[in-house]
Amino acid sequence: MTAAREIEETAAVWLIRRDEADWSPGDEFEFQSWLDESYAHMSAFWRLETAWRGADRIAALGSYAASVASKRRFQASRQRWMSLAASFVIVALSLPLMLRGSSVDDPVRPVSQFRTQLGGHKQVSFADGSTIELNTQTIIRSNVTLRHRDIWLDKGEAFFSVKHLAIPFVVHAGSRLITVLGTKFSVRRDGNNVRVVVTDGRVRVSDADTSHPSPTATIDKGDILEEQGESTLLLQNAGSKVEQSLAWRDGMLEFDRTPLVEVANEFNRYNQRKLVIAGDAGSIRIGGSFKVSNVDAFARLLHDAYGLRIERTSTETKIFS
Amino acid sequence: MVDDVALRDWFCNQVLPLESALTAFIRRNWREQNDAVDIRQEIYERALIGARAALPYHTSGYLYAIARNHLANLARRAKIVSIDLVADIDTELPVGAFEPEPELIARDELRRTMVGLQRLPPRCREVVLLRKVEGLSTREVAERMGVGIDTVEKQLTLGIRALTDFMLGGSGKIQRQSRLSFRQKGKFL
Numbered sequence: 235m236t237a238a239r240e241i242e243e244t245a246a247v248w249l250i251r252r253d254e255a256d257w258s259p260g261d262e263f264e265f266q267s268w269l270d271e272s273y274a275h276m277s278a279f280w281r282l283e284t285a286w287r288g289a290d291r292i293a294a295l296g297s298y299a300a301s302v303a304s305k306r307r308f309q310a311s312r313q314r315w316m317s318l319a320a321s322f323v324i325v326a327l328s329l330p331l332m333l334r335g336s337s338v339d340d341p342v343r344p345v346s347q348f349r350t351q352l353g354g355h356k357q358v359s360f361a362d363g364s365t366i367e368l369n370t371q372t373i374i375r376s377n378v379t380l381r382h383r384d385i386w387l388d389k390g391e392a393f394f395s396v397k398h399l400a401i402p403f404v405v406h407a408g409s410r411l412i413t414v415l416g417t418k419f420s421v422r423r424d425g426n427n428v429r430v431v432v433t434d435g436r437v438r439v440s441d442a443d444t445s446h447p448s449p450t451a452t453i454d455k456g457d458i459l460e461e462q463g464e465s466t467l468l469l470q471n472a473g474s475k476v477e478q479s480l481a482w483r484d485g486m487l488e489f490d491r492t493p494l495v496e497v498a499n500e501f502n503r504y505n506q507r508k509l510v511i512a513g514d515a516g517s518i519r520i521g522g523s524f525k526v527s528n529v530d531a532f533a534r535l536l537h538d539a540y541g542l543r544i545e546r547t548s549t550e551t552k553i554f555s
Numbered sequence: 556m557v558d559d560v561a562l563r564d565w566f567c568n569q570v571l572p573l574e575s576a577l578t579a580f581i582r583r584n585w586r587e588q589n590d591a592v593d594i595r596q597e598i599y600e601r602a603l604i605g606a607r608a609a610l611p612y613h614t615s616g617y618l619y620a621i622a623r624n625h626l627a628n629l630a631r632r633a634k635i636v637s638i639d640l641v642a643d644i645d646t647e648l649p650v651g652a653f654e655p656e657p658e659l660i661a662r663d664e665l666r667r668t669m670v671g672l673q674r675l676p677p678r679c680r681e682v683v684l685l686r687k688v689e690g691l692s693t694r695e696v697a698e699r700m701g702v703g704i705d706t707v708e709k710q711l712t713l714g715i716r717a718l719t720d721f722m723l724g725g726s727g728k729i730q731r732q733s734r735l736s737f738r739q740k741g742k743f744l
Contacts, residue, residue, distance in 0.1 A: 238593040246712040254692055273607075277566065277599035281574075284567045285719035289668050289687055361666040380672060381688045399673045400680065 245279040349373040353504045363397035370504045391422035409443035430459045431479045491519040505529050512554035569614040575724025576653035598622050615653045671721035683714040
């Protein structure tokens with residue numbers, strides 16, 4: 235053992251013991267004597283103490299988010315779709331109706347909250363290197379510490395890009411727990427319906443509700459898990475469905491033979507002016523990709539391509555055949 | 556004369572941020588890589604001795620000068636070191652100073668700590684977390700993990716040293732077995 239290492243080890247032991255409850259004035263005297271013996275002792279001790287106290291500050295912090303950036307829509311390129319793997323399974327989970335407040339929603343320690351307004355799109359970066367992209371009307375709470383990384387998805391939809399560390403990362407969506415083993419996935423919550431789309435790595439989806447737990451599933455890159463009511467739908471290799479699910483990240487909505495009434499609901503998540511579909515028009519199947527905020531252009535398209543009638547009021551655009 | 560508090564503050568706030576650059580400087584200019592930690596500590600020691608009289612105006616230039624002189628002295632005294640090395644130090648080192656590592660600013664401390672923790676061996680990490688996050692005493696940690704207090708102290712020591720090394724810009728790997736170098740044959744002053 236070289237001299238420096240020996241001194242460092244001794245300094246570390248002093249540091250550890252000084253923190254103990256049974257540290258006495260006699261100990262303090264001995265320590266000060268050792269410290270005063272040489273400047274090498276001082277530099278070694280102060281060096282360790284600084285870093286160790288630094289870790290203290292951080293351990294005491296509840297949640298810590300490094301930066302929040304608002305993303306403008308239409309900013310990303312379409313290349314992103316190409317880079318998504320071809321096989322995606324979309325898994326959406328719907329939660330059974332919760333009759334009582336869930337205690338898993340109440341974190342013990344103070345947390346940070348992030349939210350987006352109607353039509354909002356925001357990215358939150360965390361100190362561990364993970365990022366979360368929030369879609370429209372989304373509320374998340376975070377508690378990122380040295381021990382656990384917890385996120386509560388209270389409402390809406392978010393895409394997670396998680397830095398792989400030995401510290402577990404868990405997303406709470408109601409009573410569902412999405413434990414991250416891999417890296418990139420999105421979670422969407424509508425009340426107690428939950429949908430999870432995995433684009434990289436794998437996640438485990440379980441249920442913290444002890445009285446009425448849904449089955450645990452481990453899903454991989456390309457999987458989509460969807461639960462609505464009591465039924466669970468697991469789509470593997472859904473291919474384009476995954477890209478469709480995540481098109482919002484590029485400011486787009488993508489549909490493939492989707493009933494108009496569903497399309498309208500999607501648009502309405504992002505826009506003040508709501509689309510209202512009357513009569514049979516709701517069952518018309520729509521395909522294509524559309525800019526999220528351009529409701530008017532979409533309505534015009536319905537008129538031009540499908541011959542539907544459009545009626546605009548101050549708050550709505552009514553569509554009927 | 557500078558008092559202990561001022562000296563310590565100067566050391567922690569002005570000198571330690573330069574550790575990364577200083578270490579790189581030592582490694583570039585001394586063949587035996589295993590000696591780097593010892594040499595660094597000797598440089599810190601000299602820096603403190605000098606600063607006790609009066610704190611330097613420009614810490615990085617001051618530290619650089621000390622480092623340069625110390626390495627030159629070591630090279631001259633080491634019988635085994637080749638002539639080349641002495642010549643290198645005397646003629647090729649540019650006059651200058653150290654730059655603090657840009658990453659090591661407060662904002663990134665949490666990320667750096669998390670990554671540093673990640674790099675610890677599992678048992679060591681567990682001990683550090685029990686101590687830091689759950690605030691357990693050494694004995695409580697020992698009980699929780701079912702090991703002896705000595706083991707806990709050893710693991711905690713390793714964790715503190717590794718984390719410190721990493722937080723100051725190093726690799727976070729602590730050498731536990733040192734290879735014999737010529738320096739151990741006699742004490743260098």
